Structures are given as C-alpha cells and as structure tokens.
Amino acid sequence: MTATAIHASRILTPEEEISDGVIVVEGGRIAALGHRDEIRIPTGAVDHVATGLTVVPGFVDVHIHGAGGHDFMEATPRALDRITATVARHGTTSLVATTVSADIDETCRSLAGIAQYIRAHEKEANGAEGAAEGVPADRGLAAEILGVHLEGPFISRVRRGAHPSDALATPTLEAFHKLAAAADGLVKILTIAPEIPGALEVIAAAVEARIVVGIGHTDATYEETRAAIQAGARHAVHFYNAMRPFNHRDPGVVGAILTDPEVTAEVIADLIHVSGPAIQVLIGSKGFDTVLLASDGIAATGMPDGNYRLGNFEVNVKDGVARNAEGKLAGSTLTLDRALRNVVALGVPLVDALRMVTVLPARRLGVAGKKGILAVGADADLVALTPDLRVAGVMTRGAGLA
Numbered sequence: 001m002t003a004t005a006i007h008a009s010r011i012l013t014p015e016e017e018i019s020d021g022v023i024v025v026e027g028g029r030i031a032a033l034g035h036r037d038e039i040r041i042p043t044g045a046v047d048h049v050a051t052g053l054t055v056v057p058g059f060v061d062v063h064i065h066g067a068g069g070h071d072f073m074e075a076t077p078r079a080l081d082r083i084t085a086t087v088a089r090h091g092t093t094s095l096v097a098t099t100v101s102a103d104i105d106e107t108c109r110s111l112a113g114i115a116q117y118i119r120a121h122e123k124e125a126n127g128a129e130g131a132a133e134g135v136p137a138d139r140g141l142a143a144e145i146l147g148v149h150l151e152g153p154f155i156s157r158v159r160r161g162a163h164p165s166d167a168l169a170t171p172t173l174e175a176f177h178k179l180a181a182a183a184d185g186l187v188k189i190l191t192i193a194p195e196i197p198g199a200l201e202v203i204a205a206a207v208e209a210r211i212v213v214g215i216g217h218t219d220a221t222y223e224e225t226r227a228a229i230q231a232g233a234r235h236a237v238h239f240y241n242a243m244r245p246f247n248h249r250d251p252g253v254v255g256a257i258l259t260d261p262e263v264t265a266e267v268i269a270d271l272i273h274v275s276g277p278a279i280q281v282l283i284g285s286k287g288f289d290t291v292l293l294a295s296d297g298i299a300a301t302g303m304p305d306g307n308y309r310l311g312n313f314e315v316n317v318k319d320g321v322a323r324n325a326e327g328k329l330a331g332s333t334l335t336l337d338r339a340l341r342n343v344v345a346l347g348v349p350l351v352d353a354l355r356m357v358t359v360l361p362a363r364r365l366g367v368a369g370k371k372g373i374l375a376v377g378a379d380a381d382l383v384a385l386t387p388d389l390r391v392a393g394v395m396t397r398g399a400g401l402a
C-alpha cells in the first residue's frame with residue numbers, strides 16, 4: 001500500500017503544536033506524525049508539501065441537515081454522496097446526519113436509507129482493509145456519516161422553530177424504539193424537549209441505548225432542565241435558538257446549561273442565529289471545553305440563494321440566510337470552516353476554537369482517538385489551513401489533498 005507523507009509548516013493535533021511536521025498516512029489512517037527529524041518516511045511514499053500551511057484534524061459536525069442541494073431526509077445514495085462531498089470541501093470530514101420533524105413512518109424510511117448507506121460504506125472499508133493488495137476503494141473526498149441525529153419529533157410546540165407543528169409527536173417509548181430500530185442502532189443524538197410529558201422516560205431509554213441526549217427546541221424551566229440532566233441528558237442543541245430565553249429571576253434551560261460543566265452546548269456561530277457577544281457569554285460561562293460549533297447546515301449550503309427543501313417544507317435563502325414561509329430561521333448555510341473563522345474573530349484562541357470543531361464533538365460522539373484528532377491510529381481526516389484560516393486542502397480517510 002502506498003503511503004503519503006504530508007510535510008507541513010505547522011501541525012495542530014490540536015492538543016499539541018508541531019512545527020516543521022510530517023504526517024505519514026497509510027491505508028486511510030495516520031501511521032506516524034511528528035517533527036520531520038523524528039519521522040522515518042517509508043520508501044516509495046508520495047510526498048505532499050504543505051509549505052506555509054497549518055494541518056489540523058478534519059471537522060466533526062454534530063448537527064447538519066444537508067448541503068449541495070440535497071437534504072438528508074431524501075436518504076438516497078446520490079443525495080448522501082452529494083452532501084458528504086460538498087461539506088468535505090469546507091473541511092468537514094465526519095458528521096451526524098440530522099433529520100427534521102416529519103411523520104414517523106416517513107422519518108423511519110429516511111433513517112433506513114441513511115443506515116443502509118452507512119452500513120454499505122463500513123463493509124467497503126472493511127473489505128478494502130482485508131484485501132491482499134490493500135487498495136482501498138477510492139470514494140474520493142467525502143465526509144463520513146457517523147450516524148443520525150434525530151432532531152424532533154419530540155420537541156416543544158412553543159419552541160418548534162421551523163419544524164412543522166403537525167409533525168411534532170409526544171415522546172413515547174414505542175415511537176422512540178421504532179425510530180431507533182429503523183436507524184439500525186445508528187442514532188447518535190436525540191434532540192428532545194424535557195418538559196413534555198413522557199420525555200424523561202424516553203431520555204432514560206436513549207441514555208441506556210448509549211445515545212447522546214440533546215436538550216433542544218424546548219421551553220423547559222431551570223428545574224425541568226435539571227431533571228433532564230439528572231436523567232442523563234448531556235448536550236444542548238443549537239444553544240440559545242429555539243429555547244426559553246434567560247431571565248435573571250427565571251434562568252430556564254439557558255441558565256441550567258450555562259451552569260452545568262457536564263453538559264456540552266453546540267452553537268451555530270454564523271453570527272445570524274446568535275450574536276457575537278452571546279457566543280462570548282456562552283464561552284465565558286462554560287469555558288473552552290464544553291462548547292461545540294455545529295453548522296445546522298441545510299441543502300442550500302454551498303449553493304446560490306434560492307428555494308430549497310428542508311425535510312418536507314420549503315425554505316427561501318436570501319443572502320445566505322434560510323427562512324421558512326413564516327419568516328422563521330430554518331437552519332443555516334454555515335460551514336464549519338466559516339464557524340471557526342467567526343469564533344477566532346471574536347477573540348477565541350485558534351487552538352481552542354479548533355478543539356470546538358474537532359476533539360470536543362468527537363469526544364461527545366464517543367469517537368475520540370479515531371476522529372477529530374491527529375494521532376497515530378486515527379483516521380487520516382485532515383485539513384490544511386492558510387494563515388487566514390481558509391481551507392487549502394482536505395483529506396478524508398486517506399483520500400484527497402492532491
């Protein structure tokens with residue numbers, strides 16, 4: 001198997017900074033990395049020189065609905081190929097395919113399509129590793145789908161945002177198990193409003209199934225949120241958006257999340273969904289270790305303004321801002337490279353901002369060591385950044401970065 005040796009002016013793993021570094025990639029994984037004096041490059045390795053660039057891990061998106069004109073709810077191989085290829089060009093190398101509230105049977109059909117796609121890719125990757133000649137099927141540059149994020153239907157009618165009201169459902173174990181089974185055990189995140197009757201029982205079942213429970217689209221009080229955390233919820237979905245707002249005598253869900261160090265909060269850092277100072281308040285309260293940047297990107301991501309679909313409804317995109325027919329924000333056209341630049345522009349140190357799109361989401365999803373980090377044995381998912389944090393090259397599991 002041919003190895004690739006990537007020579008970079010700087011590597012941010014991001015837990016460590018290496019100047020004049022080399023990363024050796026073999027079979028889709030990182031075989032070695034370190035300062036150029038420490039690394040023995042295998043004979044016959046193809047050199048890739050990234051002079052003047054910083055190589056960082058590929059970004060991990062915990063909340064994304066689509067890109068490149070397609071929505072995950074379409075769930076056809078063509079749609080999923082298109083989405084994963086589009087975001088990869090912006091540095092996202094793995095993601096969790098996010099649904100939007102729809103009829104349960106219809107959602108199940110989408111989940112089955114996504115699960116089938118993931119399983120087919122797993123098989124292919126395993127087959128390639130086992131092959132004698134070891135030539136992995138070159139799928140080109142594409143983000144890996146790690147699983148599914150169920151955003152709805154167990155959300156608050158009052159804080160539904162753009163989710164259609166007729167698609168919302170009461171949380172029941174029966175509905176939850178039906179969705180989880182349709183996804184073939186690949187649900188990674190469940191967004192739920194903890195104040196709805198039945199929610200705590202579903203939260204406990206999801207935690208039992210090792211699903212990350214995200215508090216979101218919720219009108220929960222401080223006490224109701226505490227009860228959800230007690231039941232095992234450990235994540236907050238697009239923090240501030242579609243949540244009961246903070247009040248100093250009624251801190252609500254926002255107050256409960258800001259004050260709990262165990263709970264991670266994803267934020268849409270497009271500076272449209274949330275203002276810069278509000279992001280600073282979030283980071284100021286929670287520190288650098290529990291804030292994740294998520295895109296909430298929809299089909300319009302990487303596409304011109306116009307009309308797109310999000311699940312079952314139409315969204316109009318003007319100046320890159322996506323709204324439904326009622327004029328409510330309906331996802332974003334944000335990519336994680338832009339989110340990273342926005343947060344750095346707010347004064348967050350680069351390494352800390354990078355961790356918010358790499359190590360921290362990988363840890364929350366239980367794939368630390370494999371994704372979101374440059375380390376021996378990790379998947380060769382990496383991004384070369386220019387000094388102004390533009391994406392100059394991307395590699396997904398050893399493919400790309402030509």
Ligand SMILES: [Zn+2]
Nearest residue numbers: 151161238242
């Ligand atoms: Zn949402």
